[in-house]
Amino acid sequence: MKRAMKIVCHNGSRTWSGNENMLALLAEGLRDRGHLVIISCVGGSVVEQRLRSRGFRTSRIRPRGDLDLLSAIRFGRWLRREQPDALLLTSWKRMPVGAWAGKRAGVPRIVARLGIRHTLPKSGLKRLALLRYVDRYTANSDEVRSALLESAPGLSPDRVYLVPNGVPPIPPATNDFRQELHVGPDTRLVLGAGRVEYRKGFDLLIRAFAELDQSDVRLVIAGDDSDSQNERELARSLGLEEHIHWLGHRDDFYDVLHGCDVLALSSRKDSTPGVMLEALSAGIPVVATAVNGVPGALAATEGRPTAGRIVPTEDVPALVEAIQQTLAELGQAGSRTEVARAEGIERARTRFTVARMVEEVEKVLFD
Numbered sequence: 001m002k003r004a005m006k007i008v009c010h011n012g013s014r015t016w017s018g019n020e021n022m023l024a025l026l027a028e029g030l031r032d033r034g035h036l037v038i039i040s041c042v043g044g045s046v047v048e049q050r051l052r053s054r055g056f057r058t059s060r061i062r063p064r065g066d067l068d069l070l071s072a073i074r075f076g077r078w079l080r081r082e083q084p085d086a087l088l089l090t091s092w093k094r095m096p097v098g099a100w101a102g103k104r105a106g107v108p109r110i111v112a113r114l115g116i117r118h119t120l121p122k123s124g125l126k127r128l129a130l131l132r133y134v135d136r137y138t139a140n141s142d143e144v145r146s147a148l149l150e151s152a153p154g155l156s157p158d159r160v161y162l163v164p165n166g167v168p169p170i171p172p173a174t175n176d177f178r179q180e181l182h183v184g185p186d187t188r189l190v191l192g193a194g195r196v197e198y199r200k201g202f203d204l205l206i207r208a209f210a211e212l213d214q215s216d217v218r219l220v221i222a223g224d225d226s227d228s229q230n231e232r233e234l235a236r237s238l239g240l241e242e243h244i245h246w247l248g249h250r251d252d253f254y255d256v257l258h259g260c261d262v263l264a265l266s267s268r269k270d271s272t273p274g275v276m277l278e279a280l281s282a283g284i285p286v287v288a289t290a291v292n293g294v295p296g297a298l299a300a301t302e303g304r305p306t307a308g309r310i311v312p313t314e315d316v317p318a319l320v321e322a323i324q325q326t327l328a329e330l331g332q333a334g335s336r337t338e339v340a341r342a343e344g345i346e347r348a349r350t351r352f353t354v355a356r357m358v359e360e361v362e363k364v365l366f367d
Contacts, residue, residue, distance in 0.1 A: 038058070
């Protein structure tokens, strides 16, 4: 057991998405291992509310805009008072100024967590700060790690660690979600999950769904849909209002997941989606576009079969075909879908665990 350490995490988002969920899982894991975790975040945001509800101490003192030198100085002074052993930065836009403040405050180790592909600016103060003041980086996929290193030839690969996302074991369903939708066992439910925004490609999923036979298939969209006007209008224009269920954010998401037949992720740009790993853990077949960590999570490797179907980004016909094939093979012993289902469960159990993620990040922070 390592000695208890003190870590400050920073997150600059006003909304809750996969990055914030991974931060919460990581923070809980570090706390369970005896470390003190304090989180700097946006005051009054859903991020602050949910972290506090999980028992974390939060602070509204944080670095703001790149030109807001006063907030950076204030953040540095706060860090100097707190005297953490490490600072974990999880928001790309605030990493340069956050790292500068941390180094100015004398924080022994500054670590930046990358969840999606980022490249360092070609020149300027931001590039200088990221190279000089960030001691180590963690990347959740090979694609994210490679993109960072390619943009910074002077950055030693030894400073960039591959730490895959992790998800907890998915508990059994507590309620029959299908009853809520008034659908029977013969109706197939295709699930799209995540915050409804352009980069998540829900418009592509809706267009793909329009090409399916809707007589016994429904599309379920779960996640923050406060900015879904364009996607809803698209669904109306395609005559799909009666075939799409917009759920918004759900606290009982695992019940929703268990009630669906396939998870379809149509992202244009994404991380290693946590919801994809949750689906693997729950034994829900996955169709996903080839963004960032998806190939590493789903593709065949080392003599092992695929754990899901991967399609090119923004390729609606390929998405349609993959969903159709997955639905057609459900329950067929030995089919590609059923083999992938079993492989996904195994990968979630061995490769994408919270315990493994926490242990590896702990080493990066404190070793």
